[in-house]
Amino acid sequence: MSDLGPVTPSHDGRRVVIRGAGSIGQRHARVLGMLGADVSVWPVRPRGARTGDQQILDDLTGPAALSSADLVVVATDTSRHVTDAVAALEAGAGRVLLEKPVAPTRGDAAALADHPRAADVWVAAPxxxxxxxxxxxxxxxxxxxxxxxxxxxxxxxxxxxxxxxxxxxxxxxxxxxxxxxxxxxxxxxxxxxxxxxxxxxxxxxxxxxxxxxxxxxxxxxxxxxxxxxxxxxxxxxxxxxxxxxxxxxxxxxxxxxxxxxxxxxxxxxxxxxxxxxADLDRDTVMVTQARAALELAPDTDPAQRHTAGAPATxxxxxxxxxxxxxxxxxx
The missing domain is CATH 3.30.360.10 (Dihydrodipicolinate Reductase; domain 2)
Structure with a gap:
């Protein structure tokens, strides 16, 4: 459990989809929920979905949810990162927060690096x-x-x-x-x-x-x-x-x-x-990163991004x- 204490929800109504329901996906879901976001979780394997009160999506409902999401968090296996991030961008999601690393190798990341919406992608860097x-x-x-x-x-x-x-x-x-x-x-x-x-x-x-x-x-x-x-x-x-x-x-x-x-x-x-x-509580750190990912854009001035504890571009x-x-x- 977190020692974070009360967090004032400040992003009510923001729609967030978490792609992947492993331990890191569940943590993203929890901290974004603490910030007041409307969080849905789309597991890769339904048996891995242990996400509390969040809405659970499946392969029928997930694609439509991507199109209306303000933020999609990609927390799947590394080999899927690029495919899942590109799918979110192509569906019309506002931004993507991609777990590290971007891909197994730089060559594997080409489809995302060359995507016309590459500037809308964050990379997790807690x-x-x-x-x-x-x-x-x-x-x-x-x-x-x-x-x-x-x-x-x-x-x-x-x-x-x-x-x-x-x-x-x-x-x-x-x-x-x-x-x-x-x-x-x-x-x-x-x-x-x-x-x-x-x-x-x-x-x-x-x-x-x-x-x-x-x-x-x-x-x-x-x-x-x-x-x-x-x-x-x-x-x-x-x-x-x-x-x-x-x-x-x-x-x-x-x-x-x-x-x-x-x-x-x-x-x-x-x-x-x-x-x-405060750094000793992982949820506190993740809330800082999540808030910055919701409030800022990857092309925000670097000094402002660093001050806010934002992810990497x-x-x-x-x-x-x-x-x-x-x-x-x-x-």
């Missing part, structure tokens, strides 16, 4: 909606330039869904899973902080303690005009560790996601930490796919 991230992004000047940074997300895949064998999950499949796709949020927020990357090197690890065919770990090195960045993503580490360390001539900034804290260390090692406890989502494809080709 780390952008964390208060701590928005705080961090306004304080990069404190460390000076140029900077070096290390982005990390260490986790243990069997702990992600304890009630399900991890080997049966999409994460384990080489065509849909692997850390580059699952943990693409780290690549997304790094681009917000440091700019578009030029990849210098990558190592993907397909062997390890997990019995899966997808990559279990990835280490990337890239540079931008502002920074040199290393990134480590893995499914094979306990305890969980997630965040970024940024170092420059005037000090350091550290974001620790599990504790929702940002620490500034000045040039003489004096440390000041700020906590953002389709162009930004495609850029992370490009980086992932480059990493696979170099490993």
């Amino acid at each position: 780390l952008r909606a964390h208060e701590a991230f928005r705080h961090l992004s306004t304080r990069l000047h404190l460390v000076g330039a140029p900077v070096s940074a290390h982005v990390r997300c260490h986790s243990w895949l069997p702990d992600w869904r304890p009630d399900r064998d991890y080997r049966d999950s999409y994460s384990a499949r080489p065509d849909e899973g692997g850390v580059l796709r699952d943990l693409v949020h780290e690549l997304d927020y790094a681009a917000v902080l440091f700019g578009r990357p030029t990849l210098l090197g990558a190592r993907l690890e397909h062997t390890g303690p997990l019995d899966i065919h997808a990559e279990q770990a990835a280490t990337l090195l890239w540079h931008t005009e502002l920074a040199t960045v290393t990134c480590r993503l893995d499914y094979v580490t306990r305890p969980t560790s997630r965040g970024v360390e940024i170092h420059g001539p005037d000090g350091a900034l550290l974001w620790d996601v599990p504790t929702a804290t940002v620490t500034h260390v000045d040039s003489v090692s004096r440390a000041t930490s700020t906590a953002f406890p 389709l162009a930004e989502g495609l850029a992370t796919l490009d980086l992932c494809d480059q990493a696979r080709s170099r490993s």
